[in-house]
Amino acid sequence: MYRKGFVIMQLLSADQVNFADFVEAFNAAYEDYFVRVVMNQRSFKNLIQRDAILMTHSVVCVEDAKIVGMALLAKREQKGWIGGVGVIPHYRRRGIARQMMEYLIAQARTLNIETLTLEVIEQNHYALHLYKTLGFQPQRRLVVLENRTLSPLKNLTHEHYVVESVMPHQALIYFNAFHDEPNAWQRSLEAIKQLTQECWIIKERNNAQVLGYCVFQVGFGDLLIIDIAFSPTYPNIADLIKVLMNTIHQAYEGYSGHLINHPMAHRATQSLIEMGYQETLAQLEMSLFLSDQL
Structure with a gap:
């Protein structure tokens, strides 16, 4: 739990919140993203299975029982992947993304993950700067x-x-x-x-x-x-x-x-x-x- 101004935010593992609420918050966090992402419960469950996402080690940020941010951690052997890092627009620029990323990095250490990977859209300068300050190094360009x-x-x-x-x-x-x-x-x-x-x-x-x-x-x-x-x-x-x-x-x-x-x-x-x-x-x-x- 941490305090931001007069607002108390709480970080929880993603499996501790209602799944329907999680998916709804995820869509809200991505409604104005560079590429619109819309998921339903079925498609998100398929995503969890396909990408080896661990909801027990993924994270949500909650304010007064409302999910305002989320980030996902996946694992295969000694490799890990972070995706779905999102914050609902009204709650951005409050350090929530950094707090969630630090949480996931700590979780990765407990899982003995040796390398963590993520992708960031080139125009997303704020996220790119955040990831660099956390120690992530660019490896290659991935294109559509x-x-x-x-x-x-x-x-x-x-x-x-x-x-x-x-x-x-x-x-x-x-x-x-x-x-x-x-x-x-x-x-x-x-x-x-x-x-x-x-x-x-x-x-x-x-x-x-x-x-x-x-x-x-x-x-x-x-x-x-x-x-x-x-x-x-x-x-x-x-x-x-x-x-x-x-x-x-x-x-x-x-x-x-x-x-x-x-x-x-x-x-x-x-x-x-x-x-x-x-x-x-x-x-x-x-x-x-x-x-x-x-």
Whole structure:
């Protein structure tokens, strides 16, 4: 518990408050965010499961039994992730976010987490400054890429390759081999298994070896790419990317397509831009190395 002016604020673990009230407060905290976020109880429970969020170690800030702020802590092995840091507009600039972040960092230490990661939208200068003062260091840019109308490239040669639809588990066995840098937290293998609906792979003709895959969701005219990965040793990765994605574009021509939290330095980025994808939002992934502070 701490006092801010004449207002007494209390920090509680997120599992101590009514879940419906928590979701309502979360939506209120994000109603004027750079990207509007609206959740219901079902979607939030799915988020908790998919991203390995620990409500027992996450935090809410309460004033007179009203939730005015929240922040989430997730854990996989010795890695942790912080997300959903929000404060209802009327209560901002009172140090609540800092108090909640310090609470989560302390919780991470009790859980023996070695590295804490979070993302912050580049334009969110206040949050970026806060995280830096707490010791978080920028690691890489994560971008949202969007293509408003999928259309196949003309005159793209496909005869050297075969693209086919498979069950997701048939492609995801290559997840570790095809990722020479980690995905963002929300695109971990555990999360992808829960998100994926469809999967297409690419191989050389007359060669059974899988060289790349794209897993995605389709709905209401939109194609959400969950993960796109390729063999890092293949010499013509740009060709693989364009042929695989062009085939998908042909199948879903006229749909919109997008990727979320895609590393800007990923080998597929430039090829996707050449196919009509545009950066619409960028975040900085930041890490706090708790093991260095022991």
